[in-house]
Amino acid sequence: MRDHLNELESKTIYILREVRVQFxxxxxxxxxxxxxxTMLYIAKKAFGEIPFPVVHLDTGFKFPEMYAxxxxxxxxxxxxxxxxxxxxxxKKGMGPEKGHFECCNSLKTDNLKQVIAKYGFDAFILGIRRxxxxxxxxxxxxxxxDNDFKWKTSRMSRKEGTDSGLESLQDSEMSxxxxxxxxxxxxxxxxxxxxxxxxxIDVWSYIKRNNIKVNPMYFxxxxxxxxxxxCMPCTAPMESNASTxxxxxxxxxxxxxxxxxxxxxxxxxxxxxxxxxxYM
Amino acid sequence: MKRVLFFLLFILTAxxxxxxxxxxxxxxxxxxRKVLVIGIDGMDPKQGERTEMPNFRKLEFHTLDTSLxxxxxxxxxxIATGVNPGxxxxxxxxxxxxxxKLPKLSLWEDDYSSIVKAxxxxxxxxxxxxxxxxxxxxxxxxxxxxxxxxxxGLGVPDVKGFLSGYSFYTDDISVMGKKVIHVQGNPIETYxxxxxxxxxDNVVDVRVPMKIALNDxxxxxxxxGKTYDxxxxxxxxxxxxxxxxxxxxxVYGICKVYLMSSEPFKMYLTTVQIDPENPMFDISYTKxxxxxxxxxxxxxxxxxxxxxxxxxxxxxxxxxxFLEQCDEIEAERDKMFWKEFEKFNKQEKxxxxxxxxxxxxLQHIYGENVSDYFLKKDRFLGExxxxxxxxxxxxxxxxxxxxxxxxxxxxxxxxxxNGYIALTREISAEDEGALFEYVxxxxxxxxxxxxxxxxxxxxxxxxxxEKLGKVEGIFKVYRKEDVxxxxxxxxxxxxxxxxxxxxxxxWQNAVGGFTPEVVFENTKKWRNDxxxxxxxxxxxxxxxxxxxxxxxxxxxxxxxxxxxxxLKPPEEMDGDDLT
Numbered sequence: 139m140r141d142h143l144n145e146l147e148s149k150t151i152y153i154l155r156e157v158r159v160q161f162x163x164x165x166x167x168x169x170x171x172x173x174x175x176t177m178l179y180i181a182k183k184a185f186g187e188i189p190f191p192v193v194h195l196d197t198g199f200k201f202p203e204m205y206a207x208x209x210x211x212x213x214x215x216x217x218x219x220x221x222x223x224x225x226x227x228x229k230k231g232m233g234p235e236k237g238h239f240e241c242c243n244s245l246k247t248d249n250l251k252q253v254i255a256k257y258g259f260d261a262f263i264l265g266i267r268r269x270x271x272x273x274x275x276x277x278x279x280x281x282x283x284d285n286d287f288k289w290k291t292s293r294m295s296r297k298e299g300t301d302s303g304l305e306s307l308q309d310s311e312m313s314x315x316x317x318x319x320x321x322x323x324x325x326x327x328x329x330x331x332x333x334x335x336x337x338x339i340d341v342w343s344y345i346k347r348n349n350i351k352v353n354p355m356y357f358x359x360x361x362x363x364x365x366x367x368x369c370m371p372c373t374a375p376m377e378s379n380a381s382t383x384x385x386x387x388x389x390x391x392x393x394x395x396x397x398x399x400x401x402x403x404x405x406x407x408x409x410x411x412x413x414x415x416x417y418m
Numbered sequence: 419m420k421r422v423l424f425f426l427l428f429i430l431t432a433x434x435x436x437x438x439x440x441x442x443x444x445x446x447x448x449x450x451r452k453v454l455v456i457g458i459d460g461m462d463p464k465q466g467e468r469t470e471m472p473n474f475r476k477l478e479f480h481t482l483d484t485s486l487x488x489x490x491x492x493x494x495x496x497i498a499t500g501v502n503p504g505x506x507x508x509x510x511x512x513x514x515x516x517x518x519k520l521p522k523l524s525l526w527e528d529d530y531s532s533i534v535k536a537x538x539x540x541x542x543x544x545x546x547x548x549x550x551x552x553x554x555x556x557x558x559x560x561x562x563x564x565x566x567x568x569x570x571g572l573g574v575p576d577v578k579g580f581l582s583g584y585s586f587y588t589d590d591i592s593v594m595g596k597k598v599i600h601v602q603g604n605p606i607e608t609y610x611x612x613x614x615x616x617x618x619d620n621v622v623d624v625r626v627p628m629k630i631a632l633n634d635x636x637x638x639x640x641x642x643g644k645t646y647d648x649x650x651x652x653x654x655x656x657x658x659x660x661x662x663x664x665x666x667x668x669v670y671g672i673c674k675v676y677l678m679s680s681e682p683f684k685m686y687l688t689t690v691q692i693d694p695e696n697p698m699f700d701i702s703y704t705k706x707x708x709x710x711x712x713x714x715x716x717x718x719x720x721x722x723x724x725x726x727x728x729x730x731x732x733x734x735x736x737x738x739x740f741l742e743q744c745d746e747i748e749a750e751r752d753k754m755f756w757k758e759f760e761k762f763n764k765q766e767k768x769x770x771x772x773x774x775x776x777x778x779x780l781q782h783i784y785g786e787n788v789s790d791y792f793l794k795k796d797r798f799l800g801e802x803x804x805x806x807x808x809x810x811x812x813x814x815x816x817x818x819x820x821x822x823x824x825x826x827x828x829x830x831x832x833x834x835x836n837g838y839i840a841l842t843r844e845i846s847a848e849d850e851g852a853l854f855e856y857v858x859x860x861x862x863x864x865x866x867x868x869x870x871x872x873x874x875x876x877x878x879x880x881x882x883x884e885k886l887g888k889v890e891g892i893f894k895v896y897r898k899e900d901v902x903x904x905x906x907x908x909x910x911x912x913x914x915x916x917x918x919x920x921x922x923x924x925w926q927n928a929v930g931g932f933t934p935e936v937v938f939e940n941t942k943k944w945r946n947d948x949x950x951x952x953x954x955x956x957x958x959x960x961x962x963x964x965x966x967x968x969x970x971x972x973x974x975x976x977x978x979x980x981x982x983x984x985l986k987p988p989e990e991m992d993g994d995d996l997t
Contacts, residue, residue: 235846377619407614407621408520409852412929414580415511415523416728417869417944 143344146336150177151184153279153332157261158189161328164261165220166192167250170208171367172352173265176341177333178215179350188217190263193253196223197245199233199369207353214351220257224249234371254327263330269337281329339390346383357381445546448984449963449997450811452762454802455771455979457497457555458795459490460778460948461816461958465792473800477814477960483971484818484952486901486914487870490572490778491524493817493957493972494556499536500976500991504902506536508557509910510868512928520853521867521930523581525557525573525722530699532560535906537988539976540564540769546985549768551758554751556773556817559722561703568703569711569754571773572722576689577613577661577671577698578623581722583689584729585611587630590682595732601683605631610641612661612690613669613698624661624669632680639675648677653742656717658693670696672717676739686735688743691720711754718750725779731943740783748776748791752798763805769983781820785946803962811982815975816957823947826924826940827891828933829866829915835936836885838864838874850931857930867930869923869949871911879912886913890937891921893951903992916951923949965996 157164166181166188168174181188194208212219224232227244234241253259333341345352355364362375363386380386463481466474485496485503487510495508503509513524513533527533534557543550544565552564554571561568576583586598587608601608609625629640635650641659648654654675661669671690678684692701694708694717701720702708712718725744729735755772762770777795780788799814806812833839840861845851854865864874864882874882883895894916902910917923922940926933948955959970963982967974973993980987981995 235848404616404619404621405853408522409929410583411580412512412521412523414576414582414728416582416723416731417511417925417928 143340143347146340147180147183147344149335150180150332153330154181154184154189154263157263157330157332158185161261163257163259164190164263164330165257165259166190166217167262167264168192168194169265169367170194170204170211170353171265172345172356173267173333173336173341175211175265175352176336176344176350177263177265178211178217179348180332182215188215191218191220191257193220193222193259193262195246195249195253196221197241197249197369198223198228199245199371201355201367201370203355204353204367211351220253222249222253224252234369259327261328261330263332265333266331267336267338267341268334279331279334281331283326283329339387342383342387342390346387356386358385446981446984446986448767448982450982451767451809452765453769453811453813453979453982454759454762454806455769456799456802456812456814457494457771457773457775458777458814458816458958459494459556459773459775460781460818460820461792462781462786462819463956463958464786464819465788466958466960468789468792470793471796473796473803474814474960476803477812477962478965480959480965480968480970481819481956482815482959482975483956483969485972486896486916486952488818488948488950488952488955489869490775490817491557494572494773495534495536495538496972497815497817497975498538498540498555499534500539500973500987500993501536502902502904502973502992504898504907504910505904505990505992506534507906507909508534509914510871512868512871513909514867514871514873514911519859521928524868525581526559530560530575530579532557532562536990538562539979540568540771542980542985542988543769543983546983548983548985549762549765551762551768551770553754553758553770553772554775555771556722556775559701561700563703566768567707567758569708570701570722572775574692574701574720574722575699576691576721577669578611578690579614580689582724582726582728584726584734585687586729586734587685587687588683590684593684595734597729597732597734601630605629606683610659610671610673610687610690612659612671613663615663624663626659626661630683630685632683635680637675637677637680637685646675648675650677650680652677658717659690669698672720676735678735678739686729686739688719688726689721689724691724694718694720711757714757715750715753718754719747723775723779725776727779727782727944730783744776744780748774751776759802759805763807763810767983769979777816782944782946785820785822810962812960812962813975813979814958814960817972818948818952818957819955820946820948821919821950821954823922823940823945824920825891825922825937826933827889827917827921827937828924828927828931828935829872829886829889830927830930831932831934832886832889832936833864833866833872834932838862838878838882841932845932845934847934850926850933852926852929852931854930865930866923866927868911869928870915870917872913872915874912876912882913886915891917893918893954916953917949919950919954921950922947961996963997967994967996970996 178188224245232241232244357363358378358381363378364375380389485493489511492503492508495506499506508524511524512521515522540550540552549566550564551566552568554569556572559570559573561570584597587601589601599608608628610628611623611625613624614621615624631638637648639646641657646654646657656672656674659671663669670693672693673688673690676686692698694712697708724747730740751774758770762768780791834841840858842856842858863878864872866872879897883897886892887895892915896914898907898910898912924933974996977987977991977993978996981997
């Protein structure tokens with residue numbers, strides 16, 4: 139039976155197979171949230187084992203539950219786990235109080251640069267989805283990054299007058315034709331997004347059907363649950379009573395609010411009202 | 419026969435009662451049959467000194483002492499009511515709700531009813547049967563019944579119930595901001611964010627889909643089945659948006675877009691304003707007056723403060739776009755003025771009050787460099803003066819002047835550092851702790867909200883007055899008992915701060931927040947302000963009649979206008995008749 143979830147799964151497997159053919163040294167970049175874990179389960183299903191190493195960018199600010207869950211999952215699925223920390227920056231006291239951007243840049247981006255330098259990865263497979271965020275809506279399945287990890291778009295390369303061969307490849311990504319640009323020159327690495335076409339509700343439905351064990355923090359405790367899991371200082375739970383996968387699916391069907399946006403509390407509303415005075 | 423006599427007696431009694439009600443204010447011999455008041459928000463006395471302004475020079479000039487503190491809502495309410503804040507109840511842009519322990523805007527109650535407690539002069543003239551029309555006077559939302567028309571000014575909210583809120587649409591992911599909406603593709607499928615709905619403890623925006631097709635430097639914006647063309651570097655016409663807020667309920671808003679560029683795509687959308695033809699709340703008296711205006715002059719900016727200084731401050735629009743918007747708002751106000759002036763000029767008696775406030779926004783940004791604006795105002799005044807008859811008194815006035823805003827002061831930070839505020843965690847640059855989030859109220863003895871107000875335990879007032887007087891940037895510290903009188907003095911902050919020129923309370927402080935430093939540089943485009951000690955920022959008073967006071971104050975204006983029209987000013991008014 140080929141239903142909606144099977145379609146999604148087979149497209150993801152197709153992309154993962156393409157990665158194995160086209161790249162010499164790829165790795166999964168995994169946050170151990172529901173999306174990246176779903177991706178690992180699909181890889182296991184497709185290849186019988188997890189075919190590439192799994193990199194975890196550990197900022198040191200993750201939830202304790204997450205670390206415990208990660209280690210349980212490694213035992214269950216049996217993958218090569220690379221835990222990467224930017225020890226230098228952490229020792230120097232890098233943290234969210236230095237500014238959200240600074241912190242992410244140092245503990246994630248710089249950290250990833252060090253991982254590439256050390257292991258020579260040429261591709262990272264991530265579990266991002268198109269419906270997740272305004273910015274991600276423009277992502278491609280195969281997304282080349284330059285040395286600063288900036289997204290190389292066709293417009294950029296055209297402007298710079300270079301001929302990296304990227305634009306024609308990117309533009310040839312035609313959904314429905316199973317043609318994905320996966321041959322690259324001149325890129326630091328390529329990011330691959332095999333779950334790009336999944337929605338949040340698809341992922342939960344897949345988790346339900348395949349009985350995937352996700353981080354328990356997704357389920358409501360005392361009226362609150364996490365909808366996405368980042369670092370502790372920058373992630374807040376939402377009001378919810380959904381304590382099972384079924385209840386989460388039901389909740390998602392009833393709400394149309396963007397996943398990373400959350401809803402405004404009355405307090406935020408009051409604040410916005412005061413700010414609208416514009417007396418900056 | 420008896421019946422006829424009875425009937426006549428009845429008619430006579432009714433007539434006497436009616437006359438009595440109509441003239442409940444004591445009548446005197448009017449000096450003028452008509453009074454025309456033109457308000458120019460924030461007009462600084464320096465602006466009128468220019469030699470190239472011959473028409474202002476035809477009038478008698480005085481500086482007009484402003485209210486403490488010199489905020490537009492406080493000052494304009496003082497002018498309209500002739501009483502001090504202790505009687506009219508507006509003490510700052512932002513007030514303290516002691517029940518909810520929250521700072522709130524002093525423009526309305528939570529349900530958008532008026533918080534002004536004193537009687538404004540248009541109510542008195544209306545009761546006396548004098549035709550009275552008031553256009554865009556600050557703090558007149560909600561509008562009130564007058565013997566004529568009223569269009570509300572500062573305080574009219576947008577469709578969300580806010581005072582402003584633009585949106586910026588772009589496909590450039592490097593453009594960041596709270597009001598930025600990232601879009602993609604061509605045609606672009608996005609939305610206009612509208613009114614808010616309470617859903618349980620949360621608040622959600624109601625949205626309407628918007629499609630934008632780009633072609634050759636042009637955009638076609640489709641909303642609700644209608645299309646609007648906009649060229650690169652140009653404005654659209656007014657766009658009407660219908661928001662479904664519930665089963666059978668809908669709200670209408672109007673907005674405009676400005677297309678900066680189509681590649682990368684950058685488009686500014688004004689605050690979605692209340693539609694004057696289908697208003698969600700009344701923004702005029704009569705209810706139909708706003709629609710009548712819109713039918714005659716086209717749709718117009720209805721928001722209380724529509725000049726988008728926020729978008730300019732956030733660098734989402736540039737000066738050119740901001741100034742074009744200001745020009746348009748000014749032109750709309752002119753149309754309203756002339757429509758009402760033609761009517762007023764033909765009347766036997768009457769009061770017409772029109773307030774222009776783009777002048778205030780321009781001076782906040784450009785300071786003294788706004789001569790073009792005031793030269794135009796002079797030509798406008800020339801035209802007005804050439805048209806009036808001998809029976810018309812003319813008053814041109816402003817609510818305050820201007821000074822620079824170089825340094826911001828956070829009095830809350832000072833109070834915390836000096837042990838008057840107890841905090842439950844340390845202050846950091848990233849988290850200002852707005853709305854007193856980290857304040858331990860049980861151990862807090864004083865705090866500041868708004869731009870000049872300090873609330874404290876009465877026992878420490880004297881101690882605080884003395885200490886605050888030594889804080890950098892503070893010129894004078896006032897105790898409420900020394901400066902206010904009246905039954906609403908209970909609502910007043912215990913202490914009112916008068917800043918030196920160049921200093922202003924920080925925005926963070928105004929909303930109950932903290933900053934790492936007590937005093938720091940202001941780096942915004944909002945470079946000028948007037949929230950200092952009133953002695954530094956008097957407004958202007960121009961009259962075409964002789965006045966009798968060297969230094970008139972705002973409280974004198976209402977009694978003067980009533981006296982000009984032959985009405986005895988009520989005893990409760992604090993001011994004097996200047997004639």
